[in-house]
Amino acid sequence: MTAGSAELLGELQLDALTELVNIGVSRAASSLREMVGSQVHLSVPNVSLETRAGAIAILAEREISNLVAVHQVFEGDITGRALLIFPETKSLELVRAITGGDLPLEDIIELEQEALAETGNILLNSCLATIANMLQRSLKMSLPEVLRGNAATFFSLAPPPEAGDVVMFLYINFAVRERDISGYIAMIMDLPSLTALTHLLDDFIRRATGETTQSLNDSA
Numbered sequence: 001m002t003a004g005s006a007e008l009l010g011e012l013q014l015d016a017l018t019e020l021v022n023i024g025v026s027r028a029a030s031s032l033r034e035m036v037g038s039q040v041h042l043s044v045p046n047v048s049l050e051t052r053a054g055a056i057a058i059l060a061e062r063e064i065s066n067l068v069a070v071h072q073v074f075e076g077d078i079t080g081r082a083l084l085i086f087p088e089t090k091s092l093e094l095v096r097a098i099t100g101g102d103l104p105l106e107d108i109i110e111l112e113q114e115a116l117a118e119t120g121n122i123l124l125n126s127c128l129a130t131i132a133n134m135l136q137r138s139l140k141m142s143l144p145e146v147l148r149g150n151a152a153t154f155f156s157l158a159p160p161p162e163a164g165d166v167v168m169f170l171y172i173n174f175a176v177r178e179r180d181i182s183g184y185i186a187m188i189m190d191l192p193s194l195t196a197l198t199h200l201l202d203d204f205i206r207r208a209t210g211e212t213t214q215s216l217n218d219s220a
Contacts, residue, residue: 008049008166008194013201018047020134020204021170024127025185031126032119036098045170045185049194052155055167055186059151063087069147069154070120074128076139078197080189082128083154084120086181091116093181117144127185135200155188166194 009017025042033040050058059067066088073081086094095108095115103111121144132139147154155167168187189197 009198009201012205013198014047014049016201016205016208017168017197018045020131021045021047021127023134024130025170025172027130028123028126031122035119035122042172045172048169050167050169052165052167052188055169056151056155058169059085059184063151065089066148067150067154068116069149070116070124071145071147071154071157072121072124073142074139074187076132077135077137077200078139078189078193080187080193081157082124082141083184083186083188084123085154085184085186088148090181090183094119097181113146116146120144120146124185128187135204137200154186165190 022044025045029040029042032042067085068088068091069083069085071081071083073079092108092112095112096103098115098119099108099111121141124144125141128139128141147157166189168189170185170187172183172185
């Protein structure tokens, strides 16, 4: 657990969130498997909550190359932005996997925008819809938008984020047709949405364990 996570979520809440994300990513892998017609493995995600500045610093430290992201807005009991982020070189590998790997480079580049948007839509929708369903809530997702830039670009989209915005930062490894494809899923939420999420996690824990779990606010 990072220091940021410790300040915002209790240990049980973070464990529950990690489990929900893991299930969501597994469902996303199944959806992607149907898309590429091949076995897809996604690693157990490493989940942390960071400030926007912290998330930018993490991504900037890990990835020095240009980045590409698929961006969608989600709305419901919790509201925010979801991003699927790849190093640009990895995004081409993903398109190669989706198209079967037999197309020349110029065709892959031409198809990249559409293929990335579709892939991001499938992965983000599968992941977020699964989490929302297990929390017994629903989310509305916007159409996917493909962006290029760096971490500061992705985490500073208009309208400008509030100073208290929190980034739920997930790192996952993809293995598609034996290709090494790594990426990140980031969800940006403001503090009211994060507070709502903590209550939903408490309800989920109570349903799962049958026990009363004291919320972070009560223990503060």
